[in-house]
Amino acid sequence: MKKLATVFLLLNVLLASCSDDDNRPTPDAAQPGKPYTVSGTVKDGSGNPISNARIRIENPNGNNIHYTTTSNNAGQYSITVSAIGGYKIYAWKEATTENATYQVRLGMESNSDYDAFNVPASGVTKNFVWKLNGRIPDRVVSNENGSGYFGGTVKFINYNSFSDQMAPGTEVTITLTPAAGAKFLDGTSAAGRTVEKRFTIVDGVGQAYYINDIPATQYTITATCRKDGSNKLVYIGAGNPDAFTPNAEYYFRPESGSGSYESGLGSPNEHYFYMRMMSN
Template identity: 65%
Template sequence: MKQLTICIFFLWSALFISCKKGNNTDKPSTKQYTISGTVKDAAGNPVQNARIRVENPNGNNIHYTATSNEVGKYSIAVSAIGGYKIYAWKETTFENQTYQIRLGMEKDTDYDAFSVPPSGVTKNFVWKLTGRIPDRVASKENGTGYFGGTIKFINYNSFVEQMPAGTEVAITLTPLANTKFIDGTPANGKILVRKFAIINGVGQAYYLNDIPAAKYRITASASLNGVVRYADIGSGNPNELTISAEHYFKAEAGAGSYESGLASPNEYPFYLAVWWD
C-alpha cells in the first residue's frame, strides 16, 4: 500500500510538472509581435478614441485596427511579417461639421515601413496642427501634404484692375474671440500674418499653406512703391467685397484620407481688390 501511494505521488508530480512546462511553452507572450503606443495632443494630453490602422500594402490587403483608450494608449497584435505602415485619425466636431483628422507621429522615420520584432515595437502619435505630412506629396495648389489648412487668394475682382506685379500683399488671420483650434486648444491672440508678392502673367492665384485650423477673421493690405492700402475681400465671389471676411477650414468629404482631413482651398477662394486712388 505504501509503495502504491509513493507511485501515485510521483505520477501526479510528473503530470503536474509536465502540464506546467507545457503552459509556459505553448502560451504566446502578450508582447510578441505587438505594436503599441500612445496618442496625445500638442499639449501632451491623452487623446481617447483615436482610430489606429496598421496595414501591409504588399500583403494582400493585410490590415489591423485598434482604438486608443481613456489614457491614450493602444495595442495591436500582428503577424511576424514585415513591411507594415501605421496611421491614426481622430474624429472630431468643429463648426457643426464632422472631421476625420489625420494624426502625426513623433519622428519622420516613424512614417516609413517597418517590421515588428517578437518583443514588439512602439509607435506614438501626436495631434499636429501644422507641419509636413512626411508620407504625402506637398502641393500648394491643392493644400495637400500639410497638417494645416490652405487658403486661396485670387488677384481679381469685378470693380478695379488687378494689383500690378511687385505689389506685396499681407494677409492677417485673427482668431475670433473665444475660438479654439480644431484640437480644442485655445486660439485667442494667436494672430498670423502671411505675405506674398504679386507676379506677372496668368494664374493670379496665391496660396497660404499650413495654417492651423481655427475660425479666423481675414483682413488684407497691399504695398506698392511705398504706398500702403487696405484691400477688400470677396468671400467666394468677386462681385461682393467687404473689408474683412470670416473663414474656417471645412471638412474633407468621406470617412478620412491620408491627408489632413481638411477640404481643398479650391472649393472656396477669396478675391482681392485695392483702390490706389
C-alpha cells in the same frame, strides 16, 4: 491480434499528433500578448492622453493586410500583427465643432516614424501626437490641393470686376485673426494666435495664390498690399468678384468622406477669396 492492436495504437498516436499540430499556432499567428506587437500612446500637444483615436496598420504591398484598433482612456493602444514586414501606421481623431465634424490625421514623434517598418519579435513602439500644423512627412505637398500639411490652405485670386489686377511685384499681407472664443480642433484656445502670411504678385496668366499650413479654427481675414513704398488696403470678395468687404469670416471645412491620409481639411478650391486693391 497482437499485430492488430499494435496498428490501432500507432493510428491513435498519429491522430493525436495531427490534432496537436492543428491547434498549435504558426509562428506568424496574431495572438494577443504574443510577439510582433505594435503599441504606443496617443496624446495632444500638451501631453494629455487622447482616447478613441483610430489606429490603422497596413501593408501597402500586401493583399489588403491591415489591422485596426482604438486608443483607450489612457491614450494607449496595442495591436498584434503577423511577422510580415513593410508596415505603415496611421492614426485619426474625430473632432466636432459647431460647424462640422472632422476626421483629423494625427502626427508622430519623429519623421522616421512615418516610414515603412518591420515588427521584431520583441515588438515596436509608435507614439502619436495631435499636430495643428507642420509637414506631413509621408504626403506630397500640393498648394493647389492643400495637401501635405497638418494645417489648412486658403486660396486668393488676384481679380475683381471693378479695377485692374494688382501689378507684379506687389507684396500682399494676409492676416487671419481668430474669432472671439475660437478654439482649434484639439479644443485648445485660439485666442492671441493671429497668423500673418505674405506672397508677391507675379506676372502671367495664373493669378491664384495660396497660404498654407494654418491651424484650423474660425478666423477674420484682412489684407493689405505694398508696392513701390506705398501701402494700400485690400478688400476681399468671398467667392465673388463682384462683392467686396474690408474683411471676411472663414473656417476650414472638413474633407468629405470618413477621412484620408491628409489633414482631414477640405480643398482650398472649394472656398476661396478674390482680392481688390483699394485706392484709399
